[in-house]
Amino acid sequence: MSESPWEIVIGLEVHVQLRTRTKVFASAPWGFGEEPNEQVDPVVLGLPGTLPVVNRVAVEQAILFGLVVEATIPERCAWDRKNYFYPDNPKNYQLTQKDFPVTLGGQVEIELPGPSRNVMGEHKMIRLHHAHLEEDVGKLSHSGSGSLVDYNRAGVPLLEIVTEPDLRSAAEAAAFLNALVTMLTQAGVADCDMEKGQLRCDANVSVRRRGDTQLGTRTETKNLNSISGVRDCIQYEAARQIRELEEGRKITQETRGWNAVNARGYVLRDKEDAHDYRYFPDPDIPTLKIARATVERLQKLVPERPFHRQRRYMEKLGLPYTVTSVLIADKALADWFEAAAAAYPQNPSGIANWVANDLLRDLSAATSAPDAFSEPSVAKVSLVDCRIKPAQLAGLVKITDEGVISKQQAKEVFAEMFRTGQDAGEIVNAKGLRQNSDAGELEKIIQEVIADPAVAKSIAEYRAGNEKAINALKGPIMKRTQGKANPAMIDQLLRKHLG
């Protein structure tokens, strides 16, 4: 692909519902799938005489996110009122953080698609501007001449994560969201189920001539609710802006919507004064001082960053890239692998292959449909119900490495372990699978097989120098041992007898 003379510049605002039981300023519970307006209390509605009180867990989740992305946690954060009149908002203002957000700066490492699935793509750091803790708004549905309002979502803790304009393509934006979701879910900060609207995104897009240092006029497309939606919308919007500029028109700074069904963007009816939100500090919620002790306590909960883990697997354990990308996508799976590798440190690659291929495949088959958000490459699986324990898999790899069972037999043993949760050794004994390493008995069988006139030709060829001819003898031997013979030992004994 020849390089376009245009450069696309993208910044994202990602809204994530934090994992809490109650709302951010009210003790009303929240959760997906309740009947409309069942999760509403007087504080959510902003009824006279009510006062918001900040949810400790929501604040701590926001700080934990900041620590995960290596942001600065300021000494203080504060809330402001963003005033606007719209029925999704029962109080006529939304509580948000304008000047003193809960986290400042930070960065997210992303990986761009590589030249093939087996090859690592380019890595890039995307800087964050800040993240602020605000309340979600109610949900509107339009029917006929009127609109209906459900306030269950109003007041749900929402972390708005704002990037710097560091993204340069739709693919980078998608990679950023994937990386962000992995970090948020692995830290337990949020579930990010896009199907349930737990992660929504606004995309700021502009284009400029390659080499220009000034940013072009940008548009903001609101409320994208899937990663593919973000990708498609950015491609569409960048192409539209380039076309406008090439045809000599100017870009209007505007707010846009995205129709995912027909893959088209459109101008939102503005509201030209809606941008005047008349922010002011909320008088009901005093400025919050964030204790350094809290930050230190939460720092201990920060999980190893996925790409850090991947580099460690590749460099220290010698695992291939493809396997590591499967493991790091799921923290529970990676933790499981590490427990198994600790139980048998001699062969981490062998263990990783079992985990990333056989275990994952059988778990996916055993659990129901993958989580709606997951990209097809990584099925979310439940290890909680897995009957095989890490040390048991280590045991299987160990007896395979020691030649007690063949690789083919190991597959059979694994299937049985997955079904019953028994140790590999127990299954091997119970099924009589032990590879026959008794040289005496094997020697007798070999003598009988090579005495058979049917193989005389092969023996002659082998003796004449055709190395491959020896393989024709191995089949009948294996058959007579019912597959229990150790192939290495057959080879060794055959050569001795034919030698």
Place this chain on the structure above:
Amino acid sequence: MAKGFDIDHLAKLARLQLSAEEKALYSNQLSQVLTYFETLARADLPPAANVAQVIEESALRADIPGQSLGVEAVTKIAPASRDGQISVPRVVDDES
């Protein structure tokens, strides 16, 4: 137009329909209010911290669910409702 504000813009934000007389009246009154702030700003006061009150984390709320009002109570205080939802005039900002 009065100094520092645009009465038409303010009226629009506040969803007020003002007659020409009202605009003149309120512009004048608002100007007086703003001028008074200039008087206040000239007062010779000792420096003060920007923040009036700061709370510690101990003032935060535990994440323990409380009572909801219930859909009947919520819809009862709304001017109109349907199927457990609050009914409002049609608002549209999607593609039309």
